[in-house]
Amino acid sequence: MPSVKFYLLGQDPSTGHEIEVNSGEVSDYDSLRLLVAGHFAVLEPSGIDFSVDNNTLTEVSEVINSQQPVAITIDGKQVRDVPGPRGFPYIGNYYEIYPDHLGNHQRLFDTYGPVFKTSNFGSVVYQTNDPVIANHVFNENGFFTKQITPEHPLFGIMDQEAGLFLADTDTEAWRLTHKFLPPAFSPKAVRHYSPKMQQTVESAYKVFDQLDEQGDAFNVYLYMLKLGSQAVGQLTLGLDFNHFSSIYAPLHKMVRDIAELLELNKKVSTMGSWYSYLPFGDPAKLRHVRNGLEQQMEAAIAAVTPNGVEDLELQDAALKASCIADYAVRAVDNQGEKLPARYRNHSIMVATAAGFTTTSSLLSWLLYGLTTYEGMQERLLQELIDNDIDDDTVLDADIIGKLPFLDKYVKEMQRKHNPSYQPGRTAQHDLILPGGYKIPKGGIVIPALHHIHNNPKLWDNPARFNPDRWDTEEVKNRHRSTYIPFAQGPRGCIGFNFALLEVKIFLPKLVYRYHWSKVDEEAVEYDPFFQLIRPTNFMARAERRVKWPAKSTQ
Numbered sequence: 184m185p186s187v188k189f190y191l192l193g194q195d196p197s198t199g200h201e202i203e204v205n206s207g208e209v210s211d212y213d214s215l216r217l218l219v220a221g222h223f224a225v226l227e228p229s230g231i232d233f234s235v236d237n238n239t240l241t242e243v244s245e246v247i248n249s250q251q252p253v254a255i256t257i258d259g260k261q262v263r264d265v266p267g268p269r270g271f272p273y274i275g276n277y278y279e280i281y282p283d284h285l286g287n288h289q290r291l292f293d294t295y296g297p298v299f300k301t302s303n304f305g306s307v308v309y310q311t312n313d314p315v316i317a318n319h320v321f322n323e324n325g326f327f328t329k330q331i332t333p334e335h336p337l338f339g340i341m342d343q344e345a346g347l348f349l350a351d352t353d354t355e356a357w358r359l360t361h362k363f364l365p366p367a368f369s370p371k372a373v374r375h376y377s378p379k380m381q382q383t384v385e386s387a388y389k390v391f392d393q394l395d396e397q398g399d400a401f402n403v404y405l406y407m408l409k410l411g412s413q414a415v416g417q418l419t420l421g422l423d424f425n426h427f428s429s430i431y432a433p434l435h436k437m438v439r440d441i442a443e444l445l446e447l448n449k450k451v452s453t454m455g456s457w458y459s460y461l462p463f464g465d466p467a468k469l470r471h472v473r474n475g476l477e478q479q480m481e482a483a484i485a486a487v488t489p490n491g492v493e494d495l496e497l498q499d500a501a502l503k504a505s506c507i508a509d510y511a512v513r514a515v516d517n518q519g520e521k522l523p524a525r526y527r528n529h530s531i532m533v534a535t536a537a538g539f540t541t542t543s544s545l546l547s548w549l550l551y552g553l554t555t556y557e558g559m560q561e562r563l564l565q566e567l568i569d570n571d572i573d574d575d576t577v578l579d580a581d582i583i584g585k586l587p588f589l590d591k592y593v594k595e596m597q598r599k600h601n602p603s604y605q606p607g608r609t610a611q612h613d614l615i616l617p618g619g620y621k622i623p624k625g626g627i628v629i630p631a632l633h634h635i636h637n638n639p640k641l642w643d644n645p646a647r648f649n650p651d652r653w654d655t656e657e658v659k660n661r662h663r664s665t666y667i668p669f670a671q672g673p674r675g676c677i678g679f680n681f682a683l684l685e686v687k688i689f690l691p692k693l694v695y696r697y698h699w700s701k702v703d704e705e706a707v708e709y710d711p712f713f714q715l716i717r718p719t720n721f722m723a724r725a726e727r728r729v730k731w732p733a734k735s736t737q
């Protein structure tokens with residue numbers, strides 16, 4: 184069998200591989216690419232070309248008969264290290280990135296192209312705004328996996344017992360939680376929570392009405408944190424956090440602690456992994472807050488009022504449970520097994536945290552959009568009027584499905600202001616990304632969601648907030664990873680059906696009842712030291728509507 188020496192152009196030919204080329208298996212150029220890709224861990228075989236002395240070899244026979252080592256190029260380029268700013272000794276690129284990490288990462292994409300590398304106090308990560316690379320990174324297919332090493336942005340709050348979110352993929356905890364919890368978040372299961380969602384937003388009217396009567400503006404994020412957590416507390420634990428008993432009702436301790444945990448983790452993780460081991464300061468506080476939360480969660484789950492007593496098969500339990508904790512206590516798989524209690528408590532805590540921090544940020548941005556992007560509030564309201572929706576309408580998934588503008592508005596908001604931005608995955612081998620970038624084994628690659636969603640190569644005039652772009656063929660035929668607000672693949676968001684139903688119930692209710700306006704000229708800023716993108720200083724008024732537009736006449 185003939186064998187050919189291949190090497191990566193840009194690397195020393197002595198680092199190449201002698202590969203046997205079996206003519207039975209290698210019938211054409213593409214199968215040759217596939218064979219070679221396997222040996223060099225090239226993620227996208229279609230990008231491979233072969234050359235000798237700068238002459239491209241276009242036939243398999245030319246490659247097989249080459250007397251000299253054959254060079255491999257990727258997408259027409261030689262293989263190379265990922266570029267990035269040089270940085271300062273010890274602190275690396277910290278001051279080139281923070282506090283405005285979104286703006287500075289954009290600058291680095293503009294300077295270095297679709298993949299760049301940064302180092303913060305010794306923690307190296309690779310960022311990409313390329314959807315083709317993101318797609319590979321999210322696939323748990325042997326090249327990348329979620330593995331929370333010291334360099335991973337979630338290292339400070341890693342929790343292997345949680346299985347979900349804060350844990351590695353290759354664990355028993357992940358396999359079991361991923362078998363048990365997703366059925367409770369299926370579209371059908373989530374629909375049975377829509378009456379509770381509506382009750383939750385209606386329970387907030389009293390407070391917004393009073394603020395209006397007093398003529399008061401308020402910090403929108405603070406109230407959306409109350410609203411979002413009230414909804415998720417009901418979903419996961421059946422708990423009433425009592426956030427709308429009055430204007431001044433405090434945040435429930437669990438909510439405060441979770442918010443603090445995320446803030447501390449962002450602070451700790453931006454300083455590099457060494458910092459997280461310190462026995463004092465923020466790292467010690469982080470451990471303390473986390474232990475307290477575990478205890479609160481155990482008590483809350485023990486106190487759940489079950490909706491019946493019998494054990495149920497997963498799908499059935501998902502439809503009958505009063506909340507996720509009730510579900511997780513009673514659901515049995517087809518071998519009669521349940522989710523072990525140690526994984527159950529931790530995973531429910533994580534789902535609670537993941538659920539409300541994200542939705543409260545998104546709700547805030549959705550309200551921000553009403554006051555900032557011209558015509559949006561009017562178009563949303565008109566769509567409600569035209570569909571005979573008013574204060575008394577009981578909203579459910581069917582009614583919401585008939586509101587295309589609402590859908591486009593939410594999509595456009597998640598494109599431009601998505602709360603999540605840095606899901607990281609870990610390379611399992613030394614590998615070559617499309618474009619010829621070398622990633623070492625253990626390298627953390629972050630598909631930068633904000634920068635993919637705002638990449639001018641993928642989106643026409645991305646800075647423009649334009650819900651109508653979702654009707655264009657260009658957007659409809661986009662690459663599947665061009666829009667990934669919930670990440671994708673086996674470690675993507677399990678709560679997205681719940682999140683979308685919730686915001687699509689809350690927003691119409693809040694728009695029908697109130698007119699929203701921003702009260703000052705101050706530019707709204709995001710909080711750079713939080714795990715999610717949330718507006719910190721958006722002050723608004725919600726004024727009770729006294730008249731509504733007439734139905735459109737078409």
Ligand code: HEM
Nearest residue numbers: 347348537538541545603606669670674675676677678682
């Ligand atoms: C606007 C709302 C939301 C956004 C933008 C969002 C986004 C995301 C993203 C990007 C991930 C991947 C994280 C990573 O790879 O590091 C994720 C995972 C996850 N999300 Fe969401 N999420 C939202 C709402 C929710 C809700 C409402 C819940 C549950 C109540 C939830 C539960 C989870 C869980 C448990 C995971 C981890 C899945 C796993 O590890 O396999 N999310 N979410």
